[in-house]
Amino acid sequence: MRPAARLLSGAGLAAALLLPTAVTAHPAPRPGPPVADGTKGQELPAMPSALDADAACTAPSRERARKQDWSRQRLDLDRTHGHGIGAGVTVALIDTGVAPDADGLDGRVTAEGAAAEDCVGHGTFLAGLIAGRDARLTGVAPGARILALRGTDTRGRADAALVAAAVRAATEAGADVIAVTVALPRRDKDLS
Template identity: 40%
Template sequence: MRPTARVRAAAGMLAAGTLASGLLLPAGTAAADTPDALPGVSQQRRDASGRPAGCLAPSTKGTQLTPWPQTFLRPDRVWPLSRGEGVTVAVLGSGVKDGSGLLAGRLDLAPLPGGPDPAQDCVGHGTFLAGLIAADQRDGAGFAGLAPRARILAVSVTNEAGTASADLLAQGITTAAERGARVIAVGVALPNGTDALAAAVRAARGKGALIVAPAAPDTTQSDTSGTAKPGPAYPAAYPEVLAVRDLAPGGALPDGASAVLVGGRIDLAAPGDAVTGPG
């Protein structure tokens, strides 16, 4: 377990899970693991020359403890009313490989023409995020997804190294909306948008889908002085998208995080630091 790891996309996934189950957010044992890198950044093992050296191995770590996001958000208070039944949440990321069976019977795949296989997840990121939304409850395990009866539609929009492009993300959003996803949870944040991506977002909203995405980019841009500074993240920067920022345990901002995201807006805040999910 890496308790200090921070994954900005986790905040968006937890927000998507609460929306799927009807929660309103404030402004086996599940493996406990958070990826070392942020979404959109390669997590694939590489050899000494920098060439890909195979996919990451599945996590073997576990915990019986209830993760802090669940004690903070208290999804158990809404589960008697709804656990997300009848809601499909599309997870746009590195694919979903449900080796732990926490999504058994509730995982659908949406391959893109000529795109990566959504049933494979070389970096583990999409699987981790899908679990935050809809992983089933298990006896003796504290972890569960916030909407544990929702369906997951896996849409892979990255290559094997976990890197996404705006064009592939646009295709993924379009496909998710056409497949009837009511919530489209985007697990990547890009520093630049495109006309195609903006059009895909508008079309998906026109079909009634809610798009949720990280409010902060995974990389920094530099100004003319050479000083690194955060810039807008896409698709969250589009007005049709629900932009979500991350919170640390207890609801505080993560260490070193700014209260204001330069170049972007914040619609919602949710746990995104020291988050536990399926590895």
Template identity: 40%
Template structure:
């Protein structure tokens, strides 16, 4: 069995780009497993912006660009649980208060987020509204924190697999995995397949590269597994970022540079760059879709996200930029998808728009029927009166006529 290391994909955690991932040697036969030691210094990066500063700066560019305000008029992710399989989540920020459920720690180092990465991802997905101009993509969704990484790089991918399994056990509807592994670990593949088979949407970062070395690292996992929604990153110019890995088959792209989000110290971070931060935009969108259309399969959710994306933008862009409002409201999605991954076309249960010609005909028939009924009623009153007068004209008194006076007065 090949044992592969997996790196947390973050531009701000160690090097600017995730370093090449090494292959760890397998453990000695029958070696007892020991719990990892808790970090001696759990000091995640401090936030760079206070609540007051964020209010002054206004709505971040990614939220403006994707028009989440219009999406939130329809759905907010209520009732949907998103597992963040990452470095843990520390919900000290006001916008994460009450948003984080009980999770799991498969590292044995405690639940605290010592890297900051998981807290950043969680804020992008589900930071609640009403505190600052910033809000998560699905502000009423709940986060299930799954800690599998206590260090930035060279984490055994078997721990990532355990993290996904824990998310399944805890009832996640969507699993966000902002990690990259250069090896196809059978344990990781099995965990992803199990999650998809249980109806859980799996979203993963396409991975980061260092364009300076001129080498393409190849497929990254779990984003390259069939059925996973693989996410590339764009910058504020809406162009695919140089660090976004084009070798992994990309489903869609989303903002992944200079992303405002929550920090473990209660303030706000600006995640410099990484497909790590593009993936949670898509996980949040999946939560909105699941609230709007709760009976869709993972393949159908993926089809809806891909089928409403806004156009291919070159290598590494997949089906294009996510379109939250269209993904929620589209009536008939003929999603492209990868072969064997997409479900049948989705039809939203809504009343068909009436045909104007049919409407006019129906109104004409109704009007004619009403007129005939009035004629029948009038005939029932007038015909007997005419017979009594011998069909002579009757006298009609106006409202201003005086009563008749007796003759000879």
């Protein structure tokens, strides 16, 4: 296994530690978890995983991270990045789509058709966690490229047929890692 691939194998752990709980559109913000220095974490807007039919698209947050939260400190990304940053690795992200021009993704997103639109914002958020590059906070694999594929409708409702088609497309594209980050309500024979 290449060193970069080993680094990205920890992406599942990172996603589990960094993802907020799935919420409906427009919930009240909750306080963040404590950070390693014992102070309260940043309070950022809640991130929906799906939108109600009448909800407006999620706008990009104007809030900027001021420091690493406890989960990123626990992953020790600064030290981990010394072993590899995912350079040369393509991560297929099957979610709500990814906005290719999002801050920190620096033209490293390939998204065609519906996958290039992200009304919910969830896929774009995850792309930043995986491969974002920022002066203060970086993703788990800031050298990786993202292949955005849609596994939901435009409102973020997961669809087994879309997920199955996206997995096939990721495989055909030769993605090194396939991250399926949508939850399906029941088993699907075709997807299995």
